[in-house]
Amino acid sequence: MRLLILGGTEFVGRAVTDDALARGWDVTVFHRGLHAAPPGVVALHGDRTAPDGLAALGQGEWDIVVDTWSGAPCAVRDAARLLAGRAGHYAYVSSASVYQYPSPAGAGEDGALVDGSADAGGDVAYPQAKRGGELAAAEAFGDRALLVRAGLILGPGENIGRLPWWLTRIARGGPVLAPGPRDLAVQYVDARDLAAWTLDAAAGGLGGPYNLIAPRGHATMGDLLEECVRATGADAELRWTDPEVILAAGIEPWLELPVWVPPGEMHDAIHDTDVGKALGAGLRCRPAGETVADTWAWLGQLGGVAPQRPDRPVVGLPPEKEARALGRRSSPEA
Incomplete structure (x- = not known):
C-alpha cells in the first residue's frame, strides 16, 4: 500500500507513520520540516497555510491519505481537492468535539453536530475547525472519506x-x-490503536463517521x-x-x-x-x-x-x- 500522511512526525501522525512502516507500506510524509521524519519514509516539505504550500504534492499517487490537521478547514479542502483524483481513500482524523455540547450519555455517530464550513480560514474554534475538515474531506472524496472522530488520545508521543x-x-x-x-x-484511545484501526479501515474501504475511543x-x-x-x-x-x-x-x-x-x-x-460501530469494524484497545x-x-x-x-x-x-x-x-x- 502507498500511504501519504499529512503531518506524520508528532503523536497521532507519527503513530500512523510507524504503524504503516511496520506493515511494510510505502510511506510518504508531507510536513513543514519542524521535526525529523522517521527513517524509511519519503519526506516532502510544505506549509499548508502558505501560498503554493502544497506544491510538493503536485505529483504522485497514493492508495490512502491520512490527514490529522486541526487548524482552518480550508487547508483540508485544498489538500483533498488536489489529491481527489490521485488517491484512493482519505482518512481525516477528526474529533468527538464535532458533536454539539452537551451530548447525551451513550451517544453515537448520529448525534447533533456543530456548524462548520469547508471554506473557513483564519482562527476557527476547534470543534468548528474539525467539523469543517470533515466537510472538506467528504466534499472531495465522497464515500471514500473516512471520518475518524477520536476522543481523548493518550500514549507514547503525547504532546x-x-x-x-x-x-x-x-x-x-x-x-x-x-x-x-x-x-x-x-x-480514551491509545494513539497506536487509533493508528492501526484507521489504516485497517481505510485499506478496507470504510467511509463515513466513526467514534474512535475505547469502549x-x-x-x-x-x-x-x-x-x-x-x-x-x-x-x-x-x-x-x-x-x-x-x-x-x-x-x-x-x-x-x-x-x-x-x-x-x-x-x-x-x-x-457509544463506540459499537468502530468495535464492529475491528477496533481493538490495549x-x-x-x-x-x-x-x-x-x-x-x-x-x-x-x-x-x-x-x-x-x-x-x-x-x-x-x-x-x-x-x-x-x-x-x-
Missing part, C-alpha cells in the same frame, strides 16, 4: 501533557490528590492512576478525594486534573460515548497498563520532559493548590 503529567507527578511520590470516585469510568468499561480513574504508580515504582499514596471537595477548592477539571471530569453532564459528553507503562518508558527516553504543543494550554495542578486541597479532603476513599 498535550495529560498522561505525562500524571506520571511525572506520581513519580515524585508522597500524597497525591486522586480525583474520585475511584471507579469513575474514563474513555465504556475499558478503564477507570483508579485503573489509570494505579497503573501510573506501578509503572513509575514511586512511593506515592493516592488519596482519593470526593469531587465536591475538589470543586470547592477551585480546581479545574480536565485542565488542572487531566483526564478527570466529575460525574455529570461533562463526564457524559467526554467519557460515555490494556491501560500497557499504555501507561509504554508512555513512562518513552518519557524516560526524553529525560522525563514531554514535548508540548504550543497551541494547547499546559495542563496540571500546581503543588500548592494540591496541598491545600489535600488538607480539605472529606474521606479517605471517595
Whole structure:
C-alpha cells in the first residue's frame, strides 16, 4: 500500500507513520520540516497555510491519505481537492468535539453536530475547525472519506501533557490528590490503536463517521492512576478525594486534573460515548497498563520532559493548590 500522511512526525501522525512502516507500506510524509521524519519514509516539505504550500504534492499517487490537521478547514479542502483524483481513500482524523455540547450519555455517530464550513480560514474554534475538515474531506472524496472522530488520545508521543503529567507527578511520590470516585469510568484511545484501526479501515474501504475511543468499561480513574504508580515504582499514596471537595477548592477539571471530569453532564459528553460501530469494524484497545507503562518508558527516553504543543494550554495542578486541597479532603476513599 502507498500511504501519504499529512503531518506524520508528532503523536497521532507519527503513530500512523510507524504503524504503516511496520506493515511494510510505502510511506510518504508531507510536513513543514519542524521535526525529523522517521527513517524509511519519503519526506516532502510544505506549509499548508502558505501560498503554493502544497506544491510538493503536485505529483504522485497514493492508495490512502491520512490527514490529522486541526487548524482552518480550508487547508483540508485544498489538500483533498488536489489529491481527489490521485488517491484512493482519505482518512481525516477528526474529533468527538464535532458533536454539539452537551451530548447525551451513550451517544453515537448520529448525534447533533456543530456548524462548520469547508471554506473557513483564519482562527476557527476547534470543534468548528474539525467539523469543517470533515466537510472538506467528504466534499472531495465522497464515500471514500473516512471520518475518524477520536476522543481523548493518550500514549507514547503525547504532546498535550495529560498522561505525562500524571506520571511525572506520581513519580515524585508522597500524597497525591486522586480525583474520585475511584471507579469513575474514563474513555480514551491509545494513539497506536487509533493508528492501526484507521489504516485497517481505510485499506478496507470504510467511509463515513466513526467514534474512535475505547469502549465504556475499558478503564477507570483508579485503573489509570494505579497503573501510573506501578509503572513509575514511586512511593506515592493516592488519596482519593470526593469531587465536591475538589470543586470547592477551585480546581479545574480536565485542565488542572487531566483526564478527570466529575460525574455529570461533562463526564457524559467526554467519557460515555457509544463506540459499537468502530468495535464492529475491528477496533481493538490495549490494556491501560500497557499504555501507561509504554508512555513512562518513552518519557524516560526524553529525560522525563514531554514535548508540548504550543497551541494547547499546559495542563496540571500546581503543588500548592494540591496541598491545600489535600488538607480539605472529606474521606479517605471517595
